[in-house]
Amino acid sequence: MYIILASQVDDIAQELIPHFPSRTAWILTPADLSQPGWSIHTADPINFVFVVEGESHCSTEINGVLCLLPCVFGPELVQIEKEARDYVASEMTAFLKFWLSTLSCPILNPPTAGCLSGPNWRREQWARAALDAGLQVSPFIRRTCPQCSSDKSEGRMITVTLIGSKELGENVSGLYDQVRGLAKVAGVNLLQVTFMKTKRNDSYLFYDANTFPSLQGARATQLIMEYFNGG
Amino acid sequence: MILLWGLKDDSPLQLVREKLIEKGIDHLFLNHSDILETQLEIEYSEKPRGTLDAYGSRYQMEDFRAMYLRPYDFRQFPHFKDFDEKSDEWRHAITFEDILWGYAELTHATVLNRPSSMLSNSSKPYQCMLIEKNRFKTPETLLTTDPKEALKFKEENGEVIYKSISGSRSIVNILDNSHLDRMKDLRWCPTQFQRFIRGDNYRVHVVGNQVFTSRVVSEATDYRYGAAIYEFAELPNVLKKSCVSLSKSLGLNLAGIDLKRTSENEWYCFEVNPSPAYSVYENSTGHQISLAIAEFLSSV
Numbered sequence: 001m002y003i004i005l006a007s008q009v010d011d012i013a014q015e016l017i018p019h020f021p022s023r024t025a026w027i028l029t030p031a032d033l034s035q036p037g038w039s040i041h042t043a044d045p046i047n048f049v050f051v052v053e054g055e056s057h058c059s060t061e062i063n064g065v066l067c068l069l070p071c072v073f074g075p076e077l078v079q080i081e082k083e084a085r086d087y088v089a090s091e092m093t094a095f096l097k098f099w100l101s102t103l104s105c106p107i108l109n110p111p112t113a114g115c116l117s118g119p120n121w122r123r124e125q126w127a128r129a130a131l132d133a134g135l136q137v138s139p140f141i142r143r144t145c146p147q148c149s150s151d152k153s154e155g156r157m158i159t160v161t162l163i164g165s166k167e168l169g170e171n172v173s174g175l176y177d178q179v180r181g182l183a184k185v186a187g188v189n190l191l192q193v194t195f196m197k198t199k200r201n202d203s204y205l206f207y208d209a210n211t212f213p214s215l216q217g218a219r220a221t222q223l224i225m226e227y228f229n230g231g
Numbered sequence: 232m233i234l235l236w237g238l239k240d241d242s243p244l245q246l247v248r249e250k251l252i253e254k255g256i257d258h259l260f261l262n263h264s265d266i267l268e269t270q271l272e273i274e275y276s277e278k279p280r281g282t283l284d285a286y287g288s289r290y291q292m293e294d295f296r297a298m299y300l301r302p303y304d305f306r307q308f309p310h311f312k313d314f315d316e317k318s319d320e321w322r323h324a325i326t327f328e329d330i331l332w333g334y335a336e337l338t339h340a341t342v343l344n345r346p347s348s349m350l351s352n353s354s355k356p357y358q359c360m361l362i363e364k365n366r367f368k369t370p371e372t373l374l375t376t377d378p379k380e381a382l383k384f385k386e387e388n389g390e391v392i393y394k395s396i397s398g399s400r401s402i403v404n405i406l407d408n409s410h411l412d413r414m415k416d417l418r419w420c421p422t423q424f425q426r427f428i429r430g431d432n433y434r435v436h437v438v439g440n441q442v443f444t445s446r447v448v449s450e451a452t453d454y455r456y457g458a459a460i461y462e463f464a465e466l467p468n469v470l471k472k473s474c475v476s477l478s479k480s481l482g483l484n485l486a487g488i489d490l491k492r493t494s495e496n497e498w499y500c501f502e503v504n505p506s507p508a509y510s511v512y513e514n515s516t517g518h519q520i521s522l523a524i525a526e527f528l529s530s531v
Contacts, residue, residue: 036418039380042356042372051376080419087399088420094354094397095374095421101357113350113357122333124275131277139276142330144269144323 001061002228003028003052005096005116006068007076012215013068019221028052030072033092034079045102064228065100065107066190067117068212072096106228108163108190109211118188118211126186130206133181138196138205151207155196158204161213162191164227168213168220175204182209189227232294233258233528236331237301242510244301246521247528256529259295261285263302267310267320271330279337292334297341297528301506302328341484341531343524348482349505353398355423358481358503365477367500371426378414381406381424390427392452403453427452430493433464436509436520437478437486439527442471443509443518461515470498477503485524 002020006013008029017025028050037056040048048059072092074085093116100111109118121129127137140151160175161168162183167176175195183191192213195204215224233251237244239262251258261269265285273281273292283290305311305324314320332346351358359369373384374396385391385406395401405427432447432454446464451457466474477500478486487507491499509520 033376033421034419036376036378038374038376038421040374041384042359042369042374090353090397090399091395091420091422094357094395097354098356098360098374098396101360113353114347119347122329122336124273124279124333125336127275128337137276139274141272141274141281142326142333143272144327144330145272 001026001057001063002225003062003065004068005029005065005100007073009076010068015216016066016221016224019218020225026052030069030076030089030092031079033072033095034077040099040102042098045099046104048099048102050099059103062103062105064105064224065103066215066224067100067107067109067111068215069096070115070117070120070212106189106230108224108227109188112187115211118190119186121186121209123208126182126209127206129185130182130209133178133185135178135182135206136203138198138207151196155198155205157207158195158197160193160195162189162193163215163220163223164189164231166223166226166231168215168223172204178204178206182206186211232290232296234261234295234298234300235259236261236263236298238263238303241301241303243508243521244299246510246513247299247524250522250525251529254525254529256525259285259290263305264308264310266305266324266327269327271327271334273330273334279334281334292338295338295340296531297343298335298338299343299524299528300331300335341528343485343528344483344505351481352503352505355394355396355398355502361481362477362500362503365473365480367473367477368497369501370428370499373424374421375424376418376421378417381414381417381422384424388426390429391424392427393422393424396421396423402456405452428491428493428499430491430497430499433466433490433492434461434507434512435466435474435488435490436507436512436518437474437483437488438520438523439484440475441523441527442466442474443512443516443520443523444471445512445516445518461512463516463518481505484527 002025004013004027006027008031013027032051035051037051049056072089074089077085077088080088096116097111112119114120130137160179162179179193188211193209194207196207197204235244235248248260270284273279281292335342336346351361363369375381391406392403393406394403434445436443444464444466446462447454447459449457449459474488481503483505487504489501513520
């Protein structure tokens with residue numbers, strides 16, 4: 001059983017399902033947390049009961065989790081009274097953070113204290129991690145004045161997506177090794193990195209990264225499955 | 232120079248400010264309420280560097296060797312009531328805060344506390360996992376949307392309390408028969424139940440390697456919402472070291488740790504607060520927490 005943790009309005013999650021082996025992938029949304037049947041004892045988290053698509057299951061059935069939610073958003077909780085939605089969203093996020101942390105199956109990406117899927121980093125934090133991973137970084141300025149931020153370099157943008165240890169998309173020599181290095185520093189296995197190809201000397205500078213890349217098509221699912229199965 | 236960021240009537244911040252003034256230590260008190268009159272610019276290349284414009288002066292961010300940050304919610308400031316989320320004022324405030332928190336995360340300066348270190352408090356059971364890794368006991372806990380499971384847990388554990396799972400403040404209450412009618416509402420959202428630990432409450436403030444312990448004398452289930460007296464106390468040395476170690480493991484230079492000691496002399500840990508409002512404990516017990524914070528900030 002594979003779980004895709006996603007918003008109920010996330011079309012990408014729905015589009016991934018047909019590419020999984022039949023009846024193996026289930027979409028778990030915040031609405032599932034408003035169902036009776038969830039039960040987890042912190043002293044024995046492995047054998048907890050969860051509810052997905054209206055059915056109860058045991059955690060031991062889960063072979064992999066793809067997390068497409070950074071947190072639960074209040075406006076999505078239409079089943080909850082409007083005044084309570086933000087509070088309930090906080091509670092559900094806190095609950096999911098704990099639940100995901102107890103799972104022993106592969107997770108794309110494992111939760112951190114700040115986010116249900118990987119680190120919830122600002123651009124500057126990704127830039128620091130990129131420097132630590134040995135990448136060249138495109139300098140930028142953040143400011144409060146009306147012109148907002150600016151970048152100090154110019155060039156063509158290229159995006160590289162990593163799922164597990166494999167690449168998805170445009171293959172540019174040397175960049176995947178850099179992305180793997182950054183993923184290792186950040187503690188993630190699902191990562192999209194944007195590089196800027198400078199006009200000056202044709203080199204690639206790290207520009208930005210995010211842990212919620214666009215995942216569409218059979219190839220993405222194939223790589224996700226490979227990761228879940230130890231590939 | 233030391234940066235203090237927060238509000239004028241925030242006691243924990245102002246106590247430290249008074250100590251810095253007494254000691255003649257160079258610092259800037261940046262009033263959060265003045266956010267619309269401040270500008271911030273940070274350049275990110277090899278090392279972050281930038282400027283803060285406030286009160287007619289320009290400060291180099293690299294000159295702040297330590298920071299104590301206790302901002303509030305700018306949306307609650309009176310002068311923001313006429314602005315909405317689409318206004319330039321909101322955008323400025325949000326941008327300023329985001330830039331400063333981003334800088335606080337990456338600067339080599341000492342920060343009380345870095346944003347990422349404070350996040351474990353946003354999920355109590357998640358933080359309890361980290362607390363247990365530091366060899367503290369935590370109470371038996373059930374998270375559930377199932378009334379039958381909750382009642383079974385109560386039967387197995389005797390007295391049981393319920394409280395929020397997230398960092399949102401909730402009043403801790405004992406589960407009793409008056410709640411039976413509401414048990415059906417559990418299905419809407421997971422709720423946290425814990426075995427109620429009877430004993431003496433302690434709040435331990437850790438500043439660097441220093442430990443300040445207060446015993447809380449109260450009849451209330453949740454002393455924060457009932458009458459309480461705070462007394463000077465001391466922990467056994469081994470427990471003091473454990474508290475320091477726990478704070479460091481969470482990346483916190485300043486922490487408020489909630490402990491309970493049972494009649495069998497067992498110690499339980501409930502929570503580590505990364506931005507403790509220590510002033511009421513200092514005022515009641517005489518612990519020099521603000522002095523310790525001021526000295527910690529100025530020692531780097």
